[in-house]
Structures are given as structure tokens and as C-alpha cells.
Amino acid sequence: MKINIVGKNISITQALEDRITKKLKGLEKYFLIGEDDTAKVLLTSHPNHNKIEVTIPTKAAILRAETVDVDMYNAIDKVVDKLTDQIRRQKTRLESRKDKASPLYEAFLDFDILGEEDPEDIVVKTKSIELEQLSLDEAITRMDLLDHTFFIYLDDETGKPAVVYCRKDGGYGLIETE
Incomplete structure (x- = not known):
């Protein structure tokens, strides 16, 4: 190496x-x-x-x-x-x-x-969620209100699942599915 x-x-x-x-x-x-x-x-x-x-x-x-x-x-x-x-x-x-x-x-x-x-x-908790169709701004607001570091939602523009998350350096990141 x-x-x-x-x-x-x-x-x-x-x-x-x-x-x-x-x-x-x-x-x-x-x-x-x-x-x-x-x-x-x-x-x-x-x-x-x-x-x-x-x-x-x-x-x-x-x-x-x-x-x-x-x-x-x-x-x-x-x-x-x-x-x-x-x-x-x-x-x-x-x-x-x-x-x-x-x-x-x-x-x-x-x-x-x-x-x-x-x-x-070891998986200590399993949770099922129903995806809601939201805009990116709405998803960020929900994530902040829940005080979570990520939020999974159904993107209203693409109709596909997406994940918004808090970055270590501040700001947000977005993961979109294909």
C-alpha cells in the first residue's frame, strides 16, 4: 500500500x-x-x-x-x-x-x-413509514421539526423516494433514487 x-x-x-x-x-x-x-x-x-x-x-x-x-x-x-x-x-x-x-x-x-x-x-428497532409526497422545502421543515438528521419522503417533482439529510459541515444533502 x-x-x-x-x-x-x-x-x-x-x-x-x-x-x-x-x-x-x-x-x-x-x-x-x-x-x-x-x-x-x-x-x-x-x-x-x-x-x-x-x-x-x-x-x-x-x-x-x-x-x-x-x-x-x-x-x-x-x-x-x-x-x-x-x-x-x-x-x-x-x-x-x-x-x-x-x-x-x-x-x-x-x-x-x-x-x-x-x-x-444488532437491529434494535424496525419502523415502517408511509411516504408522503412533499417538496424539498417541506421535507426539510418536517425533518427540523422532528429534530432528526434525515427524512425520507416522496418527491413531488419526480414522484420517487428521496432522502434529505443534515451534513456535518452544515447545510443539507439530498439523495434521489433512479
Whole structure:
């Protein structure tokens, strides 16, 4: 795996680069990452905190995590823990599906999940909804009134299901179906 490290408002020291390389290379034992796969790492320094974003596009899946911490080295450890947890959860889901022919299953084959089921992976509530035909503005208003982070509705222009959601950076996002 190749690692592309970019710094924004921070200079990348050899110690930072070594730490990131060592930690990300450790992921190769959990997930089949090819030599051509390139991990993209963005380090950003803010006055009160540091942020690290890691994206690893592979043939089987895209691994992505970000974390914020006062100490950049702690942030690196946390983001690698998040990536490892993502791999473990995906492997658990694939194991429970028993879909051994999936190419995604092959990519997760070498990861040892210790036979544990993550409590986060259990569906704790199922809800059925009847889609109402609404405009985008009406859907956003309903979502805000319900204090939800997303809202599913039937778009009045297309007549197809759509999802409006709150973005982390503020504003809204829209997912339309085809």
C-alpha cells in the first residue's frame, strides 16, 4: 500500500510520517490491501485541535475515517482504531450473511473477528413509514421539526423516494433514487 500524506496548516515531520506509515501498514494484516492501493491522509491543524482524515480506496471497499484530537499522535491512533473497527464490523456482517461467494468476503478473509458480535450491529428497532409526497422545502421543515438528521419522503417533482439529510459541515444533502 502506498501512503499519500498531505498537511494543511501543519508541516509533516519525519516522525509524523513514520507513525502514520507504521500504523496504516498494520491494517494490511486485517484487510487485503493491494500494493497499488493508495491511502490518502489529510492532516489539518486548527488553533484548538488537530484533525486527521484517512481514505483507503480498495477493489473491495472504501475505508474512510476521521478524528479530532488536541494531540496529532493520539488522533492517528484513534483513526486507525476506527478503521480497524470498520473492518471488524464489515467482516461480522459478511459472516452473518454467510455470503462466501462475495468478492467483499474474500477481501475480509484474513481478519480474525474473535467470534464476537458487535452490539452496534444488532437491529434494535424496525419502523415502517408511509411516504408522503412533499417538496424539498417541506421535507426539510418536517425533518427540523422532528429534530432528526434525515427524512425520507416522496418527491413531488419526480414522484420517487428521496432522502434529505443534515451534513456535518452544515447545510443539507439530498439523495434521489433512479
